[in-house]
Amino acid sequence: MQKKLKVGLFFGGRSVEHEVSVITALQAYENLDKNKYEVIPVYVSKSGDFYTSNKFLELKKYKDIDSLILQASKVTFVKGGLQTLGFWPKFVSLDVAFPLFHGSFGEDGSFQGLLEIMQIPYVGFGVLGSAVSMDKVLSKLVFQALDLPIGKYVAIKRGQKIDSKDLKFPVIVKPATVGSSIGINKVDNPDDLEFYVEVAGTYSEKILIEEAFENCIEVNCSALGYEDVKVSVCEQPIASAAFLSFEDKYQKGSMKSMSRVIPAPISQRLTKEIQETTLKIFKALDGCGVARVDFFVDPKQERFWVNEVNSPPGSLAYYLWEKSGIKFPKLLDMLIEFGLKRSEDQKKTTYAFESGLLSQMSKKGLPAGRQGGLKS
Ligand SMILES: Nc1ncnc2c1ncn2[C@@H]1O[C@H](COP(=O)(O)OP(=O)(O)O)[C@@H](O)[C@H]1O
Numbered sequence: 249m250q251k252k253l254k255v256g257l258f259f260g261g262r263s264v265e266h267e268v269s270v271i272t273a274l275q276a277y278e279n280l281d282k283n284k285y286e287v288i289p290v291y292v293s294k295s296g297d298f299y300t301s302n303k304f305l306e307l308k309k310y311k312d313i314d315s316l317i318l319q320a321s322k323v324t325f326v327k328g329g330l331q332t333l334g335f336w337p338k339f340v341s342l343d344v345a346f347p348l349f350h351g352s353f354g355e356d357g358s359f360q361g362l363l364e365i366m367q368i369p370y371v372g373f374g375v376l377g378s379a380v381s382m383d384k385v386l387s388k389l390v391f392q393a394l395d396l397p398i399g400k401y402v403a404i405k406r407g408q409k410i411d412s413k414d415l416k417f418p419v420i421v422k423p424a425t426v427g428s429s430i431g432i433n434k435v436d437n438p439d440d441l442e443f444y445v446e447v448a449g450t451y452s453e454k455i456l457i458e459e460a461f462e463n464c465i466e467v468n469c470s471a472l473g474y475e476d477v478k479v480s481v482c483e484q485p486i487a488s489a490a491f492l493s494f495e496d497k498y499q500k501g502s503m504k505s506m507s508r509v510i511p512a513p514i515s516q517r518l519t520k521e522i523q524e525t526t527l528k529i530f531k532a533l534d535g536c537g538v539a540r541v542d543f544f545v546d547p548k549q550e551r552f553w554v555n556e557v558n559s560p561p562g563s564l565a566y567y568l569w570e571k572s573g574i575k576f577p578k579l580l581d582m583l584i585e586f587g588l589k590r591s592e593d594q595k596k597t598t599y600a601f602e603s604g605l606l607s608q609m610s611k612k613g614l615p616a617g618r619q620g621g622l623k624s
C-alpha cells in the first residue's frame with residue numbers, strides 16, 4: 249500500500265473570522281480521502297496558541313472549547329513539521345500544510361511566511377498573493393494596474409481626517425483587511441460617517457469608504473489551479489437587506505444553503521468577461537489553489553466592477569466547483585497537488601551563494617570608515 253501523505257490542517261486563528269475558519273476546515277476534513285491522507289489537525293486558538301488533537305475534528309466538541317484545549321497537545325513549528333511542547337517533545341513531520349484560515353494571521357500571508365521559513369510545502373496562495381488579497385486597498389491598486397473597472401473609493405488610516413467630498417452618498421464603510429462582512433456598514437448620511445469609520449477602524453488600521461453600488465447584483469466566480477488555471481460557473485449570492493451580512497453568509501443554515509443562484513442570471517457575454525477577469529486577477533497574484541473573485545453587476549447596463557478577491561474562499565468555493573464538474577474530494581486532491589508542485593518548483597531556486605567573503609574578512613577585519621558602508 250502506498251504511504252499516506254501527512255497533511256496538516258490548520259484552522260481557527262487570531263482573527264475575527266475564527267469560527268468561519270473552523271467550519272471551512274471541518275467541511276474540508278469530511279471530504280478529504282482518508283485512504284490517501286493522514287490528517288493532522290492543528291487548531292489555533294483565538295489567542296494564537298497552536299494545539300493538536302483529533303477531537304478538533306468533531307464539531308460537537310466545540311461547545312466547550314476550553315475543555316477541548318485542555319485535552320490537546322500544544323505544538324510549535326520546527327523545520328519540516330511540528331513538535332509537541334512538554335517534557336518529551338515529539339516531532340510530527342508534515343508533507344504538506346493546508347491553511348484553512350480566514351482573516352488575520354492566516355489568510356494574510358503571515359502564516360504562509362512561517363511555513364516558508366519552516367520549509368513546509370503548503371496549499372494555497374503564497375505570501376505576496378495572500379497579503380495583497382487580504383488588503384482591499386492594495387487589491388484595488390492591482391485591479392487598477394490591470395485596467396479593470398472598480399468603484400470610486402477613498403482609503404484612510406485609522407485616526408486620519410476623512411476627506412469624502414468627492415464621493416456620492418450612500419457609501420459603504422469597511423475595514424480594509426477583514427472579511428465576512430465584519431465591521432461593514434452602509435452610510436446614507438454624511439453626519440454618520442465619522443462614527444462608522446471608527447467602527448471599521450476597530451477591526452483594521454486601514455479603512456475604505458466606497459460609493460455604494462445600487463441597483464446592482466453581486467456575482468462571484470472562482471479560479472482554480474497553479475500553472476494551468478480553470479474558472480468556475482458564476483453565482484449570484486442573495487442578500488437579505490442592503491448588503492450581504494455575516495448572518496446572510498453563515499447563519500441561515502449551512503454555507504451550502506445560503507441563498508444563491510447558480511449559474512448567475514447574467515448574459516453569456518458578461519459571464520465570459522467575468523470569468524476572464526477572474527483568471528487575470530488570479531494570475532496577477534501568482535495564484536495557486538483556489539480563489540473567489542467578487543463583482544458588482546448592473547445587468548441592465550451590462551456592466552461589471554470588481555469588488556474583492558478571497559483566498560481561500562469560504563468553504564473553498566466547493567459548491568461552485570461541484571457545479572463545474574469537480575467534486576469536493578477531487579478539489580481537495582487538486583489543491584494539495586498544486587501546493588506540492590509549487591514547492592517542487594521553489595526547489596529550483598538557489599538560496600546559498602559561496603562568496604568566500606567571510607573567510608576573507610575574518611583575516612582583514614570588518615570594513616570601516618567611508619569604505620565601510622555596504623551597498624547591498
Ligand atoms: N461598494 C459597495 N456597494 C454596495 N455594497 C457593497 C459595497 N462593498 C461591499 N458591499 C456589500 O458588503 C458585502 C461585504 O463586502 P466585501 O467588500 O465583499 O467584504 P468581505 O470581505 O467582508 O466579504 C458585499 O458582499 C456587499 O453585499
Ligand SMILES: [Mg+2]
Pocket residue numbers: 428542556
Ligand atoms: Mg466579500
